[in-house]
Amino acid sequence: AQTVTQSQPEMxxxxxxxxxxxxxxDTSESDYYLFWYKQPPSRQMILVIRQEAYKQQNATENxxxxxxxxxxxxxxxxxxxxxxxxxxxxxxxxxxxxxGAAGNKLTFGGGTRVLVKP
Amino acid sequence: xxxxxxxxxxxxxxxxxxxxxRCDPISGHTALYxxxxxxxxxxxxxxxxxxxxAPDKSGLPSDRFSAExxxxxxxxxxxxxxxxxxxxxxxxxxxxxxxxxxxGIFGPGTRLTVL
Numbered sequence: 001a002q003t004v005t006q007s008q009p010e011m012x013x014x015x016x017x018x019x020x021x022x023x024x025x026d027t028s029e030s031d032y033y034l035f036w037y038k039q040p041p042s043r044q045m046i047l048v049i050r051q052e053a054y055k056q057q058n059a060t061e062n063x064x065x066x067x068x069x070x071x072x073x074x075x076x077x078x079x080x081x082x083x084x085x086x087x088x089x090x091x092x093x094x095x096x097x098x099x100g101a102a103g104n105k106l107t108f109g110g111g112t113r114v115l116v117k118p
Numbered sequence: 119x120x121x122x123x124x125x126x127x128x129x130x131x132x133x134x135x136x137x138x139x140r141c142d143p144i145s146g147h148t149a150l151y152x153x154x155x156x157x158x159x160x161x162x163x164x165x166x167x168x169x170x171x172a173p174d175k176s177g178l179p180s181d182r183f184s185a186e187x188x189x190x191x192x193x194x195x196x197x198x199x200x201x202x203x204x205x206x207x208x209x210x211x212x213x214x215x216x217x218x219x220x221x222g223i224f225g226p227g228t229r230l231t232v233l
Contacts, residue, residue, distance in 0.1 A: 004160075033219030043207055045161075045224035052219065091160055095219050104213065105151055105174065106221060108160035 002027045004094050006109035013082045014117050020067075021077045021112045023092030030054075033095040034068070035106070036077045040088040048090070051075065079114070087116045120144075122212050122225035130231045131200055139195045139228045143212030148190045151222060154179075155207040164208075167193060168215060200232045 004025045013019035025034070036048040051059045051068050058066050063080045079086055092109040123142045131137050143150050148169050153161040154177075166174040167187045178184070182200075187193040197204055207229050211222035 006160075033221075035221050037221070043209075043227040043229070045209065045211075047221055050219070050221065093161075093221065095221065104149070104218060104220070104222070105163045105166055105177075106153075106161070107163070108153075110160045111158075 002029075002094050002096065002107045004092055004107050004109040006092055006112050008112045009110075010113040010115065012115045012117060013079070015084060016081055018078060018080050019082060019114060021079075021090055021092075021114070023075045023077070023109055025073050025075065025092070025094050025107075025109075027073070027094065027096070029096050034066075034075045035093040035095070036064070036066070036075075037091045037093060037108075038086075038088045039091060039111075045091075049077065082116050084116050084118060087114055089113050122210055122223050124208075124210055124225040124228050126228060127226065128229045128231075130233065132233050133202060134199055136196065136198045137200055137230065139197075139208050139230070141193045141195070141210030141212075141225060143191065143193070143210070144223055146190075146214065147212035147223075148215040149213045149222070150187060150193050151211045152177075152185060152193070152195050153209045153211070155209060155227070157206070161209060164195070197230075200230075202232045205230055205232045 032053045034051045038046045067076045089111045093106040125140045150167040152164040163177040170187045182198045185195045207227040209227040210225045213222035
């Protein structure tokens with residue numbers, strides 16, 4: 001079974017600086033998808049960034065970028081120029097990406113709380 | 119609709135009572151997922167619907183949990199004889215059937231508190 005581990009329960013960053021969140025996962029699949037979701041106090045899960053495992057190039061979305069190390073099964077998120085609005089829980093998630101009866105359910109890590117200091 | 123909606127937003131119930139949680143997916147989304155999020159934890163998969171059939175119920179924690187879906191629209195998650203351990207946020211997500219690796223669009227969740 002696939003597992004996703006986030007080893008940092010909480011990270012603190014100064015406004016305008018950079019913070020990196022760690023995520024490791026375990027799978028025997030070769031093609032899959034990885035995600036980072038943001039969950040503010042409103043509970044709404046917001047997709048931050050997505051990575052396809054067969055693509056070697058790291059995904060980037062504005063101030064958010066990932067460092068995808070397939071061999072190491074590592075998928076970290078870097079938030080640059082941190083803003084107060086970035087404060088939230090961040091979840092790493094895995095989708096085995098195979099169409100079929102199992103759909104595309106996500107397996108989530110335990111989350112990392114990001115605090116942004118003004 | 120414009121997004122996934124869930125109702126009620128919050129539900130407080132007494133131990134032993136039954137509760138029903140509702141999810142309205144985005145129109146046209148045939149795939150629908152229910153997840154549970156306990157306090158301070160990540161989301162746990164409960165059940166997946168494709169249309170009104172449920173090919174994957176592997177995440178339902180006990181036979182007190184059941185879900186159904188009407189056609190390709192509303193889904194209801196029912197918890198019978200609620201226990202305090204059932205207290206959590208229940209989130210629903212939907213996606214197009216042919217989409218792969220998109221994660222789906224999430225609703226705002228229902229916070230269930232069992233006293």
